[in-house]
Amino acid sequence: MVQPLSFLALFLIATTMGLALAHALEFPGKLRLDEDTYRAVQQIYYPGFTIGGLIGELGGLLVLIALLVLLPAGSERFWWTAAALAFMALLHGTYWLWTHPVNSQWLEDADLSGIGGLFFSTFAGEGADWQQLRNAWEYSHIARSILGAAAFLSMAMALTQ
Template identity: 40%
Template sequence: MYFSLEVLTVILVAGAMAMALAHALELPGKLRLGRQDYFVVQRIYYPGFTIGGGIAEVGGIAATLALMLTSGSPSRFWLIAGALVALLVMQLVFWFMTQPVNKHWLQEVELTAPAKRFFAAEGSDGVPLPPAQEWKALRNRWELSHVIRAALAMLSLILLTTAIAIQGA
C-alpha cells in the first residue's frame, strides 16, 4: 500500500511539474509574438491546463501530505515536508501572480459555468493589473510566474524522489 502511495505521489507531482514546465519552455518563442498573436495563444490553454494542472497539483499536495504523515524516518519526513512546502508555495504563486492575469486573458472568452466560477475566484494580490495597452507587463508577470512554478515543482519532485530513494538505500 505504501509503495502505491509513493508511486501515485511521484506521478501527480511529476504531472504538476510537467504543466508548469511546459509553460516555462514556451517562453523564448512566446516572447517573439506580437500582442495579437500572444493573446490568441494565451486563450488556447484553457481548459487543458486548468483541468490537468488542477488534478495534478491538488492531488499532488494531498498525496504528498499523506506520504509525509506516513514516512518512517526523520530524514524522509523532512525531505517530503520540503516537497510539500514547495508545492504549497507553487499554489501561492499561482493564486497571487498567475490567476489575476488569467482573468484578464479570458475576459472575452466564452467560459463554461465552472470555468466562470474558477476564473472569477478571488486571488488578487491587491495590485491592480495594468491596462490592456500594457500587455507586455501582463505577459512578463504571467510568464515569470510559470518559470517560478516550474522551479518549485522540480524542487518538489527532486525532494520527493530523494526521500523515496533513501528508503531503499
Template identity: 30%
Template sequence: MHRIVRVLYLVSLICAALVLGLTLNHVLQAPGSRALSGPEWLTVQHTFYGGFAVVGGIAEVVGLIATVALTITSLKGHTIAGTAAPVIAALCFLGTLLVYWFGNRPINALVAIWSPATLPSDWSWYRNSWETAHAISACLGTVAFLALAIALLWRRTPSEGSARCSAQDDPNMA
C-alpha cells in the same frame, strides 16, 4: 502500512512530474511567446492553454494531499530526516498552488475577457508576470520531484533492515 507509503510516494511523484512538466512547458515556450505581437499572444492564450490549469490544478491538489498523508505516515517509526522529502514536496505543492492563485489566476481572468480591440497597452507586463509565475512553479515542481525521487531511491525497504530476506518481505524474490 508499507504498501500505503509506496502508493503515496507513487501518487506524489506522478503529481510532481505533472506539475514539473506542465510548468516547464510554459517556461520553454517563453522565448517564442515574447516574439509574438499582442494580438498574436492573445490568440495563443485563448487557444492553447485550456487544459493546463485543469490538469495542473488537480496534480497540485492531489500532490499536496498525498505528500501530507505521506508525511503523516512517515512520522510513524521514522526519523525526522526520513520525513524531510515529503515535507519539502508538500511545501512545494503548496507553493505552486499559491503561485497559481496569486500569480497566474488573476492574469488568466483578465486575459480571458480581453480581445484584440481591448488589449491594454501594458499587455506585455501581464505576459511577463504570467511567465514568471510559471517559472517559479517550475522551480517548485523540480524541487518536489527531486525530493521525492531521491527519497524513493534511497528509501530502505523492510527487507533491507534485516539480515534475512524472505519472499514475503520482497515480492521480487517470489
C-alpha cells in the same frame, strides 16, 4: 500503502512540473509575438492545462499531506516528503498570487459558464498593460517550473530513503 502513495505523489508532482516547464520553455518564442497573436495563443491553454493543474497540483498536495500522516515523524523520508510538500505549496501559491490574476485578465471577455466561469472570476486581477501581464504570467511559470523541479527532486530523495 506508503510506497504506492509515494510513487503517486512523484507522478502528480512530475505532472505539475511538466505543465509549468512546458510554459517556461515557450517563453523565448512567445516574447516575439505581438499582442493579438499572444492573446490568441493564450486561449488554447486553458482547457487542458486547467484539468492537468487541478489533478497534479491539488492531487499532489493531498497525497503529500496523507504521506506525512503515514510516515514516521522525523525520519529522513518524512523530511524529504515535507520538503516536497513545501515546494508544491509555494508552487501553488505562486499560481494564485501571480498566474491566476493574469489568467482572469486574459479571459475577462471570454464567454465562460459553470465552474470555468466561477474559477477564472475568483481572485481576478486588475487591468494592466498587456506586456506587464505577459511578463507576470511567463515569469510565474518559470518560477513554478523551478519549484516543481525542487518538489520532484525532494520526492525522489524521499523514495530513496
